[in-house]
Amino acid sequence: MKRSTLTAIGIAAAASLALAGCGGDSPPAEPDEPDTTMEAPEPVTLTMSGWSLNVTPEFRALADGFHAENPDVTVEIVQYADGNDYDTQIIPDLAAGTAPDILVLKSLNKLWTFQSGGQLLDVSDVAAELSDDVSGVDRYEIDGVTWAIPYRQDSWVLYYNKDLFDAAGVDYPDGTWTWDEYAAAAEVLTAGVSAQGAKGTYQHSWQSIVQGPALAQTPGADLLSGDYGYLKPYYERALAMQNAGAQETYGTVTTSSLTYAAQFGTQKTAMLPMGSWYIATILQQQASGEADDFEWGIAPIPQFDDSTTGSDNVPVTWGDPTGAGINPAIDEAKLDAAKRFLAWLAGEGGATVLAGLGVTPALSNDVVTDTFFALAGLPTDELSKWAFTTHDTRPENPVSAETATVQGILNDAHSAIMSGSVAVDDAIAEAETRVASEAGIG
Amino acid sequence: MSIEVLLDRRQQAVRRRGRLRRHNALVGWSFILPNFVGFAILTLLPVLALFFLAFTGWNAFGNAPWVGSDNFTRMISDRLFHEALYNTVYYTAFHIPLTFAASLGLALLLNRKLRGVAFFRTAAFFPYITSIVAIAVVWNMLFSPEFGPINQFLQALGVSDPPGWTSSTDWSMPAVIIVATWREMGYYMLLFLAGLQTIPADLYEAARVDGAGAWQRFWNVTLPGLRPTTFFVTVMLMIGSFKIFDLILVMTNGGPGTSTVVLSQFIYRKAFVENQFGYASAASIVLFLICITVTVVQFLVNKRREA
Numbered sequence: 001m002k003r004s005t006l007t008a009i010g011i012a013a014a015a016s017l018a019l020a021g022c023g024g025d026s027p028p029a030e031p032d033e034p035d036t037t038m039e040a041p042e043p044v045t046l047t048m049s050g051w052s053l054n055v056t057p058e059f060r061a062l063a064d065g066f067h068a069e070n071p072d073v074t075v076e077i078v079q080y081a082d083g084n085d086y087d088t089q090i091i092p093d094l095a096a097g098t099a100p101d102i103l104v105l106k107s108l109n110k111l112w113t114f115q116s117g118g119q120l121l122d123v124s125d126v127a128a129e130l131s132d133d134v135s136g137v138d139r140y141e142i143d144g145v146t147w148a149i150p151y152r153q154d155s156w157v158l159y160y161n162k163d164l165f166d167a168a169g170v171d172y173p174d175g176t177w178t179w180d181e182y183a184a185a186a187e188v189l190t191a192g193v194s195a196q197g198a199k200g201t202y203q204h205s206w207q208s209i210v211q212g213p214a215l216a217q218t219p220g221a222d223l224l225s226g227d228y229g230y231l232k233p234y235y236e237r238a239l240a241m242q243n244a245g246a247q248e249t250y251g252t253v254t255t256s257s258l259t260y261a262a263q264f265g266t267q268k269t270a271m272l273p274m275g276s277w278y279i280a281t282i283l284q285q286q287a288s289g290e291a292d293d294f295e296w297g298i299a300p301i302p303q304f305d306d307s308t309t310g311s312d313n314v315p316v317t318w319g320d321p322t323g324a325g326i327n328p329a330i331d332e333a334k335l336d337a338a339k340r341f342l343a344w345l346a347g348e349g350g351a352t353v354l355a356g357l358g359v360t361p362a363l364s365n366d367v368v369t370d371t372f373f374a375l376a377g378l379p380t381d382e383l384s385k386w387a388f389t390t391h392d393t394r395p396e397n398p399v400s401a402e403t404a405t406v407q408g409i410l411n412d413a414h415s416a417i418m419s420g421s422v423a424v425d426d427a428i429a430e431a432e433t434r435v436a437s438e439a440g441i442g
Numbered sequence: 443m444s445i446e447v448l449l450d451r452r453q454q455a456v457r458r459r460g461r462l463r464r465h466n467a468l469v470g471w472s473f474i475l476p477n478f479v480g481f482a483i484l485t486l487l488p489v490l491a492l493f494f495l496a497f498t499g500w501n502a503f504g505n506a507p508w509v510g511s512d513n514f515t516r517m518i519s520d521r522l523f524h525e526a527l528y529n530t531v532y533y534t535a536f537h538i539p540l541t542f543a544a545s546l547g548l549a550l551l552l553n554r555k556l557r558g559v560a561f562f563r564t565a566a567f568f569p570y571i572t573s574i575v576a577i578a579v580v581w582n583m584l585f586s587p588e589f590g591p592i593n594q595f596l597q598a599l600g601v602s603d604p605p606g607w608t609s610s611t612d613w614s615m616p617a618v619i620i621v622a623t624w625r626e627m628g629y630y631m632l633l634f635l636a637g638l639q640t641i642p643a644d645l646y647e648a649a650r651v652d653g654a655g656a657w658q659r660f661w662n663v664t665l666p667g668l669r670p671t672t673f674f675v676t677v678m679l680m681i682g683s684f685k686i687f688d689l690i691l692v693m694t695n696g697g698p699g700t701s702t703v704v705l706s707q708f709i710y711r712k713a714f715v716e717n718q719f720g721y722a723s724a725a726s727i728v729l730f731l732i733c734i735t736v737t738v739v740q741f742l743v744n745k746r747r748e749a
Binding site (some may be wrong): 018084088091094095113116117119150247248250251252254255256309404405408409412414415416418419420421422427433434437438 | 470500501502503504519520521579581582585586587588589606607608609610611612647678696697698699700701711715716717
């Protein structure tokens with residue numbers, strides 16, 4: 001009895017170990033191809049990570065666009081989950097050595113994790129060849145080495161519904177707004193459009209909407225300083241607008257699961273501060289009828305003070321680029337093709353494909369802007385074009401080991417303040433204490 | 443027949459029985475094997491790895507640098523960990539008695555010969571089989587501070603300042619406890635119902651003959667008769683409460699502030715959001731130790747009561 005118990009456990013353990021071994025570091029099944037890159041190049045197949053391909057057409061479009069110009073290289077997209085699950089899914093693949101050749105860094109937050117974990121290849125040579133018009137390249141530098149190449153650079157702008165502004169008799173934003181003027185306009189608009197069941201503005205429940213501008217625009221603000229007093233005026237303004245009824249309360253947004261696309265798309269709000277990624281969504285939703293048919297425009301995001309408003313100045317906004325890096329596990333023979341692909345992605349080739357889909361490329365020049373504004377359904381006024389092209393985009397997530405922890409703590413402070421449960425000063429003091437204790441800053 | 447022959451036969455019989463038993467055991471194990479292999483690979487090995495990882499600074503890539511007991515000393519001064527521990531105990535302290543009372547009450551109600559009793563039993567069990575995401579979304583809407591039916595009802599009753607529920611740091615935990623109790627009482631009701639049916643009817647009859655009232659019958663017949671069920675239910679409730687995760691993740695995601703961050707969510711945040719797998723493993727060990735201590739204590743108490 002006893003011996004057979006042991007035998008059975010032994011067999012089971014051995015079987016499980018053998019099975020566990022199978023999933024481990026098995027070498028790639030592809031045979032080594034002979035090096036014949038001199039003349040007609042061998043066809044190369046690169047794999048690249050992507051997410052939700054049915055609603056994110058850019059990945060296939062980029063793969064096809066590159067293949068059309070480089071027939072010897074085929075890019076295959078490996079699909080991962082959307083949202084935060086993308087990182088959660090790709091990390092085990094990286095750890096197991098089965099991740100794609102080209103890694104898309106969905107959030108800049110993870111650059112430090114991937115780089116410090118040895119999961120990115122040095123692409124400084126690709127970065128050195130890029131045009132100066134590609135923004136955000138320096139954001140991927142750690143210790144003087146570039147680890148990924150940005151191809152997409154979203155930044156926050158102010159969307160507004162021209163029809164609702166007309167109905168309320170309020171002048172359109174003209175690019176001179178500070179946050180105080182924006183808040184005042186939100187209250188006037190609310191009075192003017194409440195008959196239609198709309199409010200002046202809609203600020204989504206994310207921490208970005210309040211903390212993003214506070215960090216980007218306040219002189220001397222630093223996420224990694226452990227001093228978060230710079231958040232105070234931004235929170236007081238947001239709370240005042242919420243209490244005045246000029247925007248939905250945080251409690252309503254979270255408990256009723258409101259979405260910003262539905263709020264703006266079905267004209268429940270006259271204004272919407274949001275990232276430029278929403279342009280592609282609203283174009284598609286207005287075309288499909290999911291969103292109402294109305295005139296809208298883009299204005300620069302409101303500013304900290306007058307020093308950065310108006311057409312003589314460059315408005316300060318915030319946002320993180322999306323970039324692509326190379327998996328160090330890549331086959332040597334494919335490395336050259338992978339680097340060519342990255343250079344194309346960030347250059348005019350990739351940028352025109354992206355602009356044609358309503359996505360904001362990292363490269364900003366006249367060709368890209370013309371392609372972008374040639375899209376049907378985009379506003380054609382001068383301010384929209386100016387707001388799209390002219391801005392100083394500051395980092396939302398500075399690259400460091402502590403960023404994820406600090407942002408998590410500040411997100412707790414955000415929900416505590418916006419739900420009206422904790423006073424602004426108390427919540428900021430609590431965040432500072434926690435950052436000192438949990439991230440060792442300050 | 444000589445004694446030797448008889449002895450020999452008996453030995454043979456014993457041996458045969460031994461062989462049969464061994465054979466039966468092997469057949470039995472072969473049936474368990476598929477399940478056990480899955481358990482070993484997906485649960486046992488990771489759990490064993492946990493006890494190693496908790497002493498490292500593993501970040502999902504490469505090798506895991508040994509850091510000794512650093513992770514545990516860090517926990518002692520980690521405010522979020524304290525908050526998570528407090529919230530978990532808060533949740534457990536209210537969720538267990540509430541669910542226990544609600545499910546036992548339901549079981550007693552639905553143990554009678556009642557018209558449509560099958561329907562009501564099904565209705566009480568329904569929340570348990572409903573998708574947790576759907577539950578969270580709908581309850582969140584019910585709890586909406588301004589437009590939610592719950593607060594409108596409270597206002598109609600004359601409550602001038604109804605609670606903010608999931609959008610208030612003071613009321614989010616009570617809101618989660620209410621939903622969790624509502625969701626799980628049907629399941630435990632079923633266990634209690636099964637337990638109630640094992641209590642012989644003559645015991646009640648005898649008690650009645652002796653002049654015991656309803657309360658005395660409940661206290662002296664029903665509760666002692668339910669002891670095995672009660673024990674099982676409290677152990678399951680206790681473990682379930684300490685590892686509460688899914689409902690909170692979809693309903694409040696730990697907020698507002700840190701008012702509903704519980705231990706398993708703390709572990710999830712550290713591991714999958716901040717990539718500190720070593721630290722998260724150490725926190726899991728603490729959760730594991732809490733669960734096993736409480737369960738062992740319950741077993742000991744139960745044993746003493748039975749003796």
